[in-house]
Amino acid sequence: MLKIVEQMKSIVGEKNVITSKVDRMAYSRDLTPYLAVPEMVIFVEDTNQVVKILGVASSNDIPITPRGGGASFQGSSLPVRGGIILDLSRMNKILEISKDDLVAIVQPGVRYETFQHELERHGLSFPHDVGSHDAATLGGILASDSNGHHAYRHGRVGSWIQGMEVVLLDGTILELGTRAPRYNMGYNLSALFAGSQGTLGIITKAILRIVPKMxxxxxxxxxxxxxxxxxxxxxxxxxxxxxxxxxxxxxxxxxxxxxxxxxxxxxxxxxxxxxxxxxxxxxxxxxxxxxxxxxxxxxxxxxxxxxxxxxxxxxxxxxxxxxxxxxxxxxxxxxxxxxxxxxxxxxxxxxxxxxxxxxxxxxxxxxxxxxxxxxxxxxxxxxxxxxxxxxxxxxxxxxxxxxxxxxxxxxxGIISAEHGFGYVKNIFVREAVGDTKLNLDRRIKQIFDPKGILNPGKMGLDTDERDEDIEFVFSAYVADKDVQE
Ligand SMILES: Cc1cc2nc3c(=O)[nH]c(=O)nc-3n(C[C@H](O)[C@H](O)[C@H](O)COP(=O)(O)OP(=O)(O)OC[C@H]3O[C@@H](n4cnc5c(N)ncnc54)[C@H](O)[C@@H]3O)c2cc1C
Known part of the structure; x- marks a missing residue:
């Protein structure tokens, strides 16, 4: 394990890898009753670092759970199988706001509120207003296909994605869409990644539709x-x-x-x-x-x-x-x-x-x-x-x-997963969506993540159970003694 920690530090720098127990505890909770402590927290600052980190995690079969603001209500960003928390909150640049093309190009770690304030300075808006606006990041919002308070008028956030950059487990950087408003070529993969909650790939950039502020x-x-x-x-x-x-x-x-x-x-x-x-x-x-x-x-x-x-x-x-x-x-x-x-x-x-x-x-x-x-x-x-x-x-x-x-x-009716699917809804998945859809979802997961290490234990993709005693998940990947206390 020490070798893996060193490899990670060589990619992102020493200060961007957390292994001390007290600091890792800060990444062990959300608003659910569950507690799952990661073995390592890694802060990334650019797409290439994400590619390299996924490479090391994949060659060593280490679970990796992306995290934005950690404002999930459903255990989505809890590392329930241990491993790595990949913290994207420092990839927080608004790369472009174009009033003429009505698009914004953003990194995933930008907070919703920061984005909205910046748009308003230009007379523009991304009008969704998720309740967790000061904590939630755009990456987490897109990966959860969140509904803001304005969903009645503006729909799900996912339908506002014009394009995306996603890093796949094998290191491929997938570019979807452009700043042109529409493309219907092939399957709508942006819609698939929206709401996939980090189980299929890591969102490292997004091109978002924006509108004038009334x-x-x-x-x-x-x-x-x-x-x-x-x-x-x-x-x-x-x-x-x-x-x-x-x-x-x-x-x-x-x-x-x-x-x-x-x-x-x-x-x-x-x-x-x-x-x-x-x-x-x-x-x-x-x-x-x-x-x-x-x-x-x-x-x-x-x-x-x-x-x-x-x-x-x-x-x-x-x-x-x-x-x-x-x-x-x-x-x-x-x-x-x-x-x-x-x-x-x-x-x-x-x-x-x-x-x-x-x-x-x-x-x-x-x-x-x-x-x-x-x-x-x-x-x-x-x-x-x-x-x-x-x-x-x-x-x-x-x-x-x-x-x-x-x-x-x-x-x-149905349990909608508007607040995320995450971990807690595993127990409902089969009854709520049925065997046929669940099996298809699991086959899609296999295509993108054959090792089952991208945010494992979520969305019913590898289990339809919920371990009620999740606590201090120290897995086989890392011996406790290797982790600095
Ligand atoms: C007070 C409060 C109010 C809320 N109100 C709403 C609401 O109105 N509407 C609503 O829909 N939800 C709401 N939520 C739930 C939550 O805020 C949203 O789901 C939000 O999208 C989470 O964003 P985050 O950055 O905190 O994501 P996180 O909790 O960090 O992550 C959410 C999921 O996305 C994945 N993820 C994060 N970043 C990436 C990335 N770059 N690439 C791939 N996967 C990634 C994580 O692995 C996890 O599965 C609320 C929560 C709170 C605490």
Whole structure:
């Protein structure tokens, strides 16, 4: 092993290889309950270094897990089979922003927020707004094919990729697409890499579609005594043709708790709606706002409020953004954990029923649930809040995730993996996608990664199990004594 460490240091420099246990621990967690400690963390600064590192890892059969910001909710960037964490956060250059071609060329380690601020300086936008905007990197976002808050209007991030540079395990540098907007030659491999979560190759560059930033925007919120009315209002907004950026809802338990804890004075309700929208001028925005306001009120929305400044915007978004802070305040010691049923997607007509029932399933097991959803695209996020020191709560979480899966399938839905597939959903994969697709996915994995060392243990590609006791994974590849303590 010492030989391997030396080889890695000769590629990236001594300071860019971490082997001390205390530093490696910093790469052992995400927002799931699992803990997996890598044997080595390597920071890369350019594509050639990635090629060489993959070469050494491949010749020694060492697992290698790429990592951007580590903001995954589903264990995606945890090194569950040990080996190397390949940290791409220092490949963080915005190489070009072209207002004329409407493309940006970026390295994978650029943080979403940094990118967005830079684009805004040029009157441009990459308008997805993932909730983890300050931590998540573009590489992690593309590799997870994330949905931002604006997915209702702008779709999945993956569909904004015009081109990509990907390093394959055998050292090939694959160039896909160009700065020209469209190509349909052969299979859409960019779409395959988007969402592959580092299991097929390492994204080292991306050419992304960008759009002009709309000059004016607003947030509108309202409170409903009944979730069915709220969902009907959301659907009526869609049918009106108003191009809202987001359509979101939070359940009454959560809104009422947040309002009490933060002293917001919201009316008691069964659900809260919040939507963002933009306009190309003030008149255009006002026209859309008045249509939305009327629809909300016609469907029983109370206290419909329009926010035009940052302070009011934050208040209206509080039910969505302050969930764990508020509930942990009422239940000290509780924490939110990413669990396998974190992102069910159901038919739009089932949204109200599913929001109620999913929350009820979790609470029936004696733990807390804050349920919110992207109303326009059918995705529901039940946040599980529990005391990590209470083993009954762990069991409750596991029972709830299986019950939610069965319930969601029974109403024609699926666990969407909007928050990533990662490690925790391994146990659902066969039931959720079926044998035929799973086998095909595994054959695709074989083509790109015949040794099974690229982010192994993920996406059900080599196992449909989840080891509940992942801890201090010291594998056969490295003897403990070889690693500096
Ligand atoms: C508070 C909070 C809010 C969130 N909100 C959202 C949301 O609104 N929408 C949403 O979709 N998700 C959300 N997430 C989940 C998460 O932020 C996203 O999945 C995000 O894309 C992760 O980016 P990252 O850079 O942290 O990736 P990481 O967690 O580091 O990695 C994610 C996956 O991508 C792989 N990967 C990373 N970089 C590369 C690369 N260069 N090449 C190949 N593979 C790579 C990793 O191996 C891993 O499998 C949220 C998370 C948090 C903590």
């Amino acid at each position: 000059p004016v925007s607003a947030t509108i919120g309202g409170f409903f005594q009944n979730l069915d009315d709220l969902m009907a209002a959301s659907h009526a907004i869609t049918m009106s043709g108003v191009d809202a950026g987001t359509l979101e809802a939070t359940d009454g338990y959560t809104v009422n708790t947040i309002s009490d804890v933060m002293n917001l004075g919201f009316p008691k309700c069964e659900g809260n709606f919040v939507g963002d929208l933009e306009g190309f001028n003030e008149e255009n925005l006002q026209q859309k706002l008045s249509i939305m306001k009327k629809i909300l009120e016609d469907h029983g929305g109370e206290n419909v409020i329009i926010a035009r400044d940052e302070k009011m915007n934050k208040i209206l978004w509080a039910p969505r953004m302050e969930i764990d802070v508020a509930i942990v305040n009422v239940h000290p010691g509780y924490r939110e954990f990413g669990f396998a049923a974190a992102d069910p997607c159901v038919p739009l007509t089932k949204m109200a029923e599913a929001m109620r029932n999913i929350g009820q399933i979790i609470r029936s097991h004696g733990i807390l649930a804050a349920v919110f959803c992207h109303t326009g695209i059918g995705i529901i996020h039940p946040a599980v809040l529990m005391d990590p020191n209470n083993s009954e709560h762990w069991n409750a979480m596991k029972l709830a995730e299986k019950e939610i899966l069965d319930y969601v399938i029974s109403i024609g």
